[in-house]
Amino acid sequence: MKGLFIRTYGCQMNVYDSERIRDVLRPLGYAPVDAPESADLVVVNTCHIREKATEKVYSELGQLKRMKEASGGRMTIAVAGCVAQAEGEELIRRQPAVDLVLGPQAYHKLPEMIARASRAIGDRLETEFDTVEKFDALPKTRDADGPAAFVSVQEGCDKFCTFCVVPYTRGAEMSRRVDDIVLETRSLASQGVREITLLGQNVNAFHGPAPAIEGGEDWTLGQLCRHLAKIGGIERIRYTTSHPRDMNDDLIAAHGDTPALMPFLHLPVQSGSDRILKAMNRGHTAGQYRDIIARVRHARPGIAIASDFIVGFPGESDADFEATMQLVRDIGYAIAYSFKYSSRPGTPAAEMHGHVSEAVKDERLQTLQALLRLQQTEFNAAQIGKTLPVLVTGKGRNAGQMHGRSPYLQAVHFDGPESLNGQIVDVRIVGASLNSLTAELLQVREGAL
Ligand code: SAM
Ligand code: SF4
16 A cells, blocks of 8 residues: 545635546545655645735645655655646746646546556656546546535636636636446445535536436536435535526526525626726626526525625725625625635736735725624524424544534534434534534434434
């Protein structure tokens, strides 16, 4: 057995990719280890979305270099993901201890690259774009790691928001075949997975070909969700991350007619100012976003809404920022992620006039986050007294405690036996804080204990 250590940065797509990297390396005798020091192969799966994320990668590589030297050169260092795609050979130039560089579309080639590297021949770099090849080449079944799992259904992005590197690092938008998604989901369900999260950079742009028996037409994400909900064992379906422009009527209807589709929607809006949304090339107005949320809430009353925000986009005035604050007040978020605008080389926004100072960005971020924290706390507190079904995902921090997640994706802690792991149980919510809920176990469904 050889030791494999994977460090994952960035989005859930990267978390999923790291699991697939682990899967393709298992037949070569690589097994996960807990620390990079004891690994023969270290894969750093990187994120390029903001400058800070990229810098973290270089500092981690510096530490790995020292470990590699201490191991007498035995350790192989591979850099995967979006920094690998964006920086390519520059990465090897800046950190020569790196043995392999592979972009997000090249993971299935990792075994071949390692073999070549061990014979000290050939290329260290694989950053070709071929999503179709990647989807086809990765194993169709995989090992589950607990009762909740990600399933990739779509990759890449054609939206070209002016601030974003994803269309350059992940390539063109591309959907996976429904047959393959079903195979992977069935394999997960047979291993006890109860909840799947369908993943894609633009997941609701999904338009994968349906199975021949269903006519072979391209399906929407709504159709896919309804189909996957029929797979025995799959009780919960989520999807992330979606774009307002692709929030079509069928997907909104699915939120009303598919109970397995969880009442949680992550729909990033980035800004509440139409002027800024236009400069960002988001392709919708704040009013259109409000309308989508109203329709989703009509289809599924009580649904939790999540979002992403960027403050300090070039040209953002106090009035533009206030429009964002007003949108947040109007919508009321269950949770949201907010970032200071980070200028990314090669993106159109990097060339725009009116870059906002760090001090103003800091102040706006603090103001926005204070409001978002308040809303999150209120949303959590509103669950007190309710009975909620919780998917138990593992042991809690204290003895005798278990944790899980609510339909609204909140972390829930309660006292209960370990045998509940992987089950969906009813709990009564008795307490709430910013980041989690506490609960009492009410009843265990038949056969759970
Ligand atoms: N496709 C998704 C969408 O359109 O909403 C988001 C994908 S992106 C990986 C995740 C989040 O990172 C974005 O929603 C945005 O808020 C943030 N982000 C992307 N580029 C950024 C930049 N240059 N500076 C700051 N935040 C950025
Ligand atoms: Fe980036 Fe915009 Fe595509 Fe999201 S939709 S991945 S923010 S370009």
